[in-house]
Amino acid sequence: NAGVTQTPKFQVLKTGQSMTLQCAQDMNHEYMSWYRQDPGMGLRLIHYSVGAGITDQGEVPNGYNVSRSTTEDFPLRLLSAAPSQTSVYFCASGRLAQGNQPQHFGDGTRLSIL
Amino acid sequence: QQPVQSPQAVILREGEDAVINCSSSKALYSVHWYRQKHGEAPVFLMILLKGGEQKGHEKISASFNEKKQQSSLYLTASQLSYSGTYFCGTETSSRGSTLGRLYFGRGTQLTVWP
Numbered sequence: 001n002a003g004v005t006q007t008p009k010f011q012v013l014k015t016g017q018s019m020t021l022q023c024a025q026d027m028n029h030e031y032m033s034w035y036r037q038d039p040g041m042g043l044r045l046i047h048y049s050v051g052a053g054i055t056d057q058g059e060v061p062n063g064y065n066v067s068r069s070t071t072e073d074f075p076l077r078l079l080s081a082a083p084s085q086t087s088v089y090f091c092a093s094g095r096l097a098q099g100n101q102p103q104h105f106g107d108g109t110r111l112s113i114l
Numbered sequence: 115q116q117p118v119q120s121p122q123a124v125i126l127r128e129g130e131d132a133v134i135n136c137s138s139s140k141a142l143y144s145v146h147w148y149r150q151k152h153g154e155a156p157v158f159l160m161i162l163l164k165g166g167e168q169k170g171h172e173k174i175s176a177s178f179n180e181k182k183q184q185s186s187l188y189l190t191a192s193q194l195s196y197s198g199t200y201f202c203g204t205e206t207s208s209r210g211s212t213l214g215r216l217y218f219g220r221g222t223q224l225t226v227w228p
Contacts, residue, residue: 035218042116042201042220043156059115059217090155102146103203103216105155 002026006091006106013081013113021076021109023091030096032074033103036060036087043090049074050096081113115140117204119219126192126226134187134222136202145178145185146203146216149196156201159187189224197226 007022025032033048035058045058049068063085065077074093078085088110092103117138124132136145144163148156162178162185173190189196203216 033216040220042119043203043218044116045215045217048215058215102158102161104158107155 004104004106006109010110017081019078023074024072025093029093032093034076035090038087083113086113115217117219119222123223132189137184138204140206144205148201149198151198192226194226199223
């Protein structure tokens with residue numbers, strides 16, 4: 001079982017470059033989300049989606065775009081990378097039911113922006 | 115939106131007990147607990163719902179005080195494998211849909227020594 005798959009695992013970008021982080025899940029989960037993790041800051045929600053065609057902002061959406069054209073895929077786009085976006089990015093998915101559904105995390109993408 | 119966790123760090127000897135607290139300024143539908151080992155993805159431990167308490171693992175249990183908007187994670191007779199960073203994630207009950215949207219605390223780093 002693949003679960004949640006994130007690619008790439010590591011990436012180095014230059015300031016101003018664009019990039020798409022890929023996330024795919026094979027569990028038919030309605031809910032998908034992106035988090036960034038910085039030292040001492042925990043996991044901060046960037047964007048999330050409750051189904052194909054529906055996305056919404058989390059705590060730290062600025063500088064990131066998302067789309068959800070299929071249930072399986074939820075890519076995260078950095079249009080013009082900035083050093084402040086250096087972080088570890090996690091994608092997660094779960095069933096859509098309030099209060100009782102665990103989130104399944106991918107292995108993360110470690111992104112450095114020079 | 116981010117819940118507050120305490121303490122920030124705990125150091126234990128094998129066999130000792132620990133309590134990690136999580137509090138929110140908003141009314142909660144649920145509290146999720148996750149553990150993350152260094153360099154790995156967060157792993158789900160358990161969910162606590164309004165009106166209930168759920169034990170997800172041996173010797174790791176949790177409580178949820180809805181009125182105080184607080185949850186505590188109890189680790190008894192700690193083992194070396196318990197070392198890691200523990201995160202609580204909260205799902206709030208605000209007007210409008212917050213279905214599935216989790217906000218995580220900054221984490222509690224637990225170190226267990228032999």
